[in-house]
Amino acid sequence: MSALPLLDEEPPLLVVEGLTVAYGARVGCRDVGFELWPGEVLGIVGESGSGKTSLLNALSAKIEPAAGRIRYRLRDGTMADLFDLSEAARRQLLRTDWGVVHQNPRDGLRLTVSAGANVGERLMAIGARHYGEIRGSALDWLGKVEIDRDRIDDRPSSFSGGMQQRLQIARNLVTNPRLVFMDEPTGGLDVSVQARLLDLIRGLVADLGLSAIIVTHDLAVARLLAHRLMVMRGGEVVESGLTDQVLDDPQHPYTQLLVSSILQV
Amino acid sequence: MEPLLDIRGLAKSFTLHNQGGVTLPVLAAVDLSVRAGECVALHGRSGTGKSTLLRTLYGNYRVGSGELWVRHGAARIDLAQASPRQIIELRRSTIGYVSQFLRVIPRVAALDIVAEPMRARGLGAEAALERAAALLTRLNVPERLWHLAPATFSGGEQQRINIARGFAVEYPILLLDEPTASLDGDNRTSVIGLIDEVLARGTAIVGIFHDGEVRERVASRLYDMTEAKAA
Ligand SMILES: Nc1ncnc2c1ncn2[C@@H]1O[C@H](COP(=O)(O)OP(=O)(O)OP(=O)(O)O)[C@@H](O)[C@H]1O
Numbered sequence: 001m002s003a004l005p006l007l008d009e010e011p012p013l014l015v016v017e018g019l020t021v022a023y024g025a026r027v028g029c030r031d032v033g034f035e036l037w038p039g040e041v042l043g044i045v046g047e048s049g050s051g052k053t054s055l056l057n058a059l060s061a062k063i064e065p066a067a068g069r070i071r072y073r074l075r076d077g078t079m080a081d082l083f084d085l086s087e088a089a090r091r092q093l094l095r096t097d098w099g100v101v102h103q104n105p106r107d108g109l110r111l112t113v114s115a116g117a118n119v120g121e122r123l124m125a126i127g128a129r130h131y132g133e134i135r136g137s138a139l140d141w142l143g144k145v146e147i148d149r150d151r152i153d154d155r156p157s158s159f160s161g162g163m164q165q166r167l168q169i170a171r172n173l174v175t176n177p178r179l180v181f182m183d184e185p186t187g188g189l190d191v192s193v194q195a196r197l198l199d200l201i202r203g204l205v206a207d208l209g210l211s212a213i214i215v216t217h218d219l220a221v222a223r224l225l226a227h228r229l230m231v232m233r234g235g236e237v238v239e240s241g242l243t244d245q246v247l248d249d250p251q252h253p254y255t256q257l258l259v260s261s262i263l264q265v
Numbered sequence: 266m267e268p269l270l271d272i273r274g275l276a277k278s279f280t281l282h283n284q285g286g287v288t289l290p291v292l293a294a295v296d297l298s299v300r301a302g303e304c305v306a307l308h309g310r311s312g313t314g315k316s317t318l319l320r321t322l323y324g325n326y327r328v329g330s331g332e333l334w335v336r337h338g339a340a341r342i343d344l345a346q347a348s349p350r351q352i353i354e355l356r357r358s359t360i361g362y363v364s365q366f367l368r369v370i371p372r373v374a375a376l377d378i379v380a381e382p383m384r385a386r387g388l389g390a391e392a393a394l395e396r397a398a399a400l401l402t403r404l405n406v407p408e409r410l411w412h413l414a415p416a417t418f419s420g421g422e423q424q425r426i427n428i429a430r431g432f433a434v435e436y437p438i439l440l441l442d443e444p445t446a447s448l449d450g451d452n453r454t455s456v457i458g459l460i461d462e463v464l465a466r467g468t469a470i471v472g473i474f475h476d477g478e479v480r481e482r483v484a485s486r487l488y489d490m491t492e493a494k495a496a
């Protein structure tokens with residue numbers, strides 16, 4: 001048994017300081033800061049328009065922030081400033097070390113090629129060339145996300161919403177990323193399908209020791225998946241802390257309102 | 266011997282911002298030390314803050330003011346100052362909590378719910394499931410239920426799953442919120458047996474036991490909640 005990871009000798013994977021995203025005069029998110037450690041799941045909650053997706057897009061280097069810093073620990077242990085990296089290096093990170101699971105699977109999948117190609121493509125992007133191995137990995141991952149292996153040659157456009165979302169997860173995880181961003185991963189799915197997907201995400205994150213940042217407006221999802229929560233309103237973080245503490249003993253008026261507005265979490 | 270749990274001047278109140286901003290003072294000044302092998306029963310009427318105190322000790326409620334020292338291996342940690350990561354680590358290895366009601370996770374079977382804290386501490390799947398099965402047997406949970414998710418179980422069955430989970434790991438500190446509330450005679454006896462065993466092993470317990478018989482049987486002393494109010 002490891003004695004005391006308490007003293008934080010392990011460095012964080014991601015360090016975010018003063019992050020601000022602006023769309024012209026409109027603020028997407030303002031002055032957001034946090035640290036994320038390996039194996040940790042951070043939930044970002046708040047109602048629509050609260051800045052969750054702006055923050056996620058800046059974190060995953062999809063949009064350039066107006067101010068602030070994002071530092072990321074590369075596999076060799078060095079801490080890189082995300083926006084000091086070249087465009088190519090940043091893109092390489094996104095293809096290998098990071099995964100992004102979009103709310104709408106259509107944004108994260110290619111609907112006109114087969115399920116197998118959707119998974120294999122990410123491997124090819126990092127240099128895999130051996131057809132048999134790529135197909136083998138794809139089959140393996142379809143199994144892990146509970147998609148029938150004999151659907152490998154079907155196009156995702158023939159899949160249900162829940163299957164598409166699971167395929168998107170497989171496509172992202174096949175490269176062994178260390179950090180995964182998820183935007184409302186269970187949004188728009190039936191409750192029964194949601195439960196199964198949540199279960200899958202919970203298992204994969206724990207088994208693979210992934211770090212994840214998950215945006216959701218569903219507090220029950222946040223409770224199930226996240227170690228820590230950040231509550232956002234009007235682009236700012238109003239409260240953050242241990243997930244069950246934030247939900248069971250909310251301090252900020254807005255968090256109290258969110259928690260009291262739902263039936264049961 | 267140094268206490269495993271050392272509470273000094275703990276205060277806790279709730280401010281309800283969306284209900285006129287009223288503040289409910291619940292705990293004003295808790296001073297309490299608990300040593301290895303001791304079982305302290307929180308004593309007081311409904312609404313005096315017994316559950317609030319237990320939840321605060323588990324880091325589920327935020328400390329208002331005061332100090333809450335927990336012995337963690339060779340270190341001492343003040344829960345009032347601990348980071349979320351430290352609290353998670355304390356819960357993994359030092360503090361166990363049996364809440365009054367089981368919070369069920371969709372689709373996860375009873376056996377896995379009990380095995381999970383052992384898996385989190387690095388025990389192999391087989392050994393964890395074996396111990397989980399032994400605990401469920403001891404608590405008379407019928408084997409046909411083990412592989413089902415407890416959402417549909419009776420109150421008493423859910424409570425026994427919860428107890429098995431809380432006793433699955435040998436936590437140095439154990440918090441029990443009415444562990445025998447919905448149990449009948451035989452099951453109550455099994456729980457008392459489990460409590461006796463961990464006390465003999467040196468676990469420090471803080472508990473709420475409405476059942477006078479159980480309280481008599483397991484408590485080393487009472488902590489009167491009216492003391493928590495005196496400031
Ligand atoms: N999360 C919370 N937010 C606001 N008020 C709370 C919260 N938790 C507890 N309280 C209040 O704190 C007071 C003490 O409640 P608590 O549940 O600790 O009492 P108790 O002694 O355990 O009672 P019982 O014997 O009925 O279980 C009550 O007035 C309760 O409404």
Ligand SMILES: [Mg+2]
Pocket residue numbers: 315316317473
């Ligand atoms: Mg109570």
